[in-house]
Amino acid sequence: MQQSVSRQDFDRWMVPAYSPASFVPDRAEGSRLWDQNGKEYIDFAGGIAVNALGHAHPELQQALMQQAAKLWHTGNGYTNAPILRLAKQLIDATFAERVFFCNSGAEANEAALKLARKYAHDIFGPEKSGIIAFKTAFPGRTLLTVSAGGQPAYSKDFAPLPGGIEHAVFNDLDSVAALINDQTAAVIVEPIQGEGGVMPAEPAFLCGLRELCDRHNALLIFDEVQSGVGRTGSLYAYMHYGVTPDVLSTAKALGGGFPIGAMLTTEKLGAVLNVGSHGTTYGGNPLAGAVGGKVMELINRPDVLEGVQLRHRWFTDGLNEINQRLHLFKEIRGLGLLIGCVLNEDFSGKAKQFSLAAAEEGVMVLIAGANVVRFAPALIISEQDVQEGLARFARACESVIKGGS
Numbered sequence: 001m002q003q004s005v006s007r008q009d010f011d012r013w014m015v016p017a018y019s020p021a022s023f024v025p026d027r028a029e030g031s032r033l034w035d036q037n038g039k040e041y042i043d044f045a046g047g048i049a050v051n052a053l054g055h056a057h058p059e060l061q062q063a064l065m066q067q068a069a070k071l072w073h074t075g076n077g078y079t080n081a082p083i084l085r086l087a088k089q090l091i092d093a094t095f096a097e098r099v100f101f102c103n104s105g106a107e108a109n110e111a112a113l114k115l116a117r118k119y120a121h122d123i124f125g126p127e128k129s130g131i132i133a134f135k136t137a138f139p140g141r142t143l144l145t146v147s148a149g150g151q152p153a154y155s156k157d158f159a160p161l162p163g164g165i166e167h168a169v170f171n172d173l174d175s176v177a178a179l180i181n182d183q184t185a186a187v188i189v190e191p192i193q194g195e196g197g198v199m200p201a202e203p204a205f206l207c208g209l210r211e212l213c214d215r216h217n218a219l220l221i222f223d224e225v226q227s228g229v230g231r232t233g234s235l236y237a238y239m240h241y242g243v244t245p246d247v248l249s250t251a252k253a254l255g256g257g258f259p260i261g262a263m264l265t266t267e268k269l270g271a272v273l274n275v276g277s278h279g280t281t282y283g284g285n286p287l288a289g290a291v292g293g294k295v296m297e298l299i300n301r302p303d304v305l306e307g308v309q310l311r312h313r314w315f316t317d318g319l320n321e322i323n324q325r326l327h328l329f330k331e332i333r334g335l336g337l338l339i340g341c342v343l344n345e346d347f348s349g350k351a352k353q354f355s356l357a358a359a360e361e362g363v364m365v366l367i368a369g370a371n372v373v374r375f376a377p378a379l380i381i382s383e384q385d386v387q388e389g390l391a392r393f394a395r396a397c398e399s400v401i402k403g404g405s
C-alpha cells in the first residue's frame with residue numbers, strides 16, 4: 001500500500017523553493033490533465049514549454065518502454081546507440097557538427113559558457129574571458145547561469161558570484177556595443193526571451209550581435225532552451241531569424257518531459273572540450289537518447305512545424321476576442337506557441353491572479369513575470385482543446401475583473 005499524500009505534505013517535507021498550485025496533478029493525456037480529485041484541466045502551460053507532444057504520447061511511451069527493457073545507464077565511460085542517433089539527428093537538422101549532452105537547460109548553458117571561455121583561453125589567452133548577457137535573461141539556476149541571468153532577485157543571496165559577466169539591455173544593440181571588446185569571450189542571448197516576458201528579439205538586433213561577435217572574435221551563444229524544438233514554428237528560432245550562432249543550448253522540449261539538455265556547436269569549437277575538461281554522469285543517458293530521438297523525429301516535420309503557425313492564430317484570434325470584450329491586455333506578443341499577454345495598467349502586477357483563476361476554471365497557464373500571462377502548450381494541441389481552454393480562460397478573466405480571485 002502506498003502512503004496517501006496531499007499538497008500540504010509539500011510544505012511539511014520539501015524545501016520551500018517552490019510554491020506549487022493547490023492541486024496535485026495525477027494523470028494526463030494529450031493536452032488534458034486530471035488532479036487527485038479527478039478535476040480536469042486543459043494544459044496551456046506544457047510543463048513550462050516542455051511537453052511539446054502533450055502528455056503520454058503513445059510513441060514516446062513506446063520509445064521509453066522499449067529502451068527501459070534494454071539498457072538504462074552506463075555512465076560516460078561508454079557510449080550508446082540511442083544517444084549517438086540523437087546526436088546525428090541534431091547535426092543533420094541544424095548548423096551543428098558536434099553535440100554535448102547533459103540533463104537540463106542550465107547545464108546546457110553552463111557547458112556553452114565553459115566552452116566559450118576555454119576556446120578564448122586556448123586560442124587567445126587567459127585575458128579573453130568576458131561574458132555579455134542580458135538584464136532580463138533567464139539562463140538557469142546554477143551559480144554561473146544565475147549570474148548571467150542579470151536578475152539580482154535570483155542571484156544576490158548567493159554572492160560572491162562568478163566574475164567577468166556584464167549585462168546589456170535586450171534588443172538594444174548600442175548597449176552591447178558599449179560593453180563588447182577584444183577581451184569578450186561570448187555573448188549569450190535568448191532569440192525570444194521566455195521568462196523575461198515573452199519578448200522576441202528584433203531581427204536587426206540578432207544580426208547586429210552576430211556582426212559585433214565576429215568583429216571581436218567572441219562566440220555568439222543562442223539560449224534556445226525555451227524557444228527550441230519547434231516552439232516558434234521553426235525547429236530552432238535561429239532558423240526563423242536567419243542568424244546562425246556558434247553555440248546553441250537546447251533542453252526542455254527535447255525530451256518531451258524526460259530530462260535532457262544539449263549544447264550544439266561546430267567541430268572547430270567543440271574540439272576544445274577535450275577529454276576530461278567537462279562532463280556529467282547522466283548526460284547522454286540511453287533513456288534520454290531514446291525519448292529525445294523520437295521527439296525530434298515527431299516534431300521536425302513540415303506538417304507539425306506548419307501546424308504551430310496555425311495554432312498560433314487560433315490562440316491569438318481567441319485572445320484578441322477576449323481582449324476586445326474585456327480590455328485586459330496592452331499587447332499580445334510572441335512567436336509560434338510561445339505567447340504572452342501583457343496586462344494593461346488596470347491589471348498591472350496581477351498575472352499570478354489570472355493563473356490562479358485559470359486553474360480554478362480548469363485551465364493551466366503560465367506567467368512570465370508579474371505582468372505577463374504566458375501560454376506554451378503542446379505543439380500538436382487540438383483545436384477543440386484550444387477553444388475549450390480559451391473559453392475557460394475567458395471565464396477566469398471575468399472572475400479576476402469581478403475581484404473573485
Ligand SMILES: Cc1ncc(COP(=O)(O)O)c(C=O)c1O
Nearest residue numbers: 104105106138139140194225226
Ligand atoms: C531560456 C531558458 N534557458 C535556460 C533555462 C533553464 O533551464 P532548466 O530549468 O532546465 O535548467 C530556462 C528555464 O526556464 C529557460 O527558459
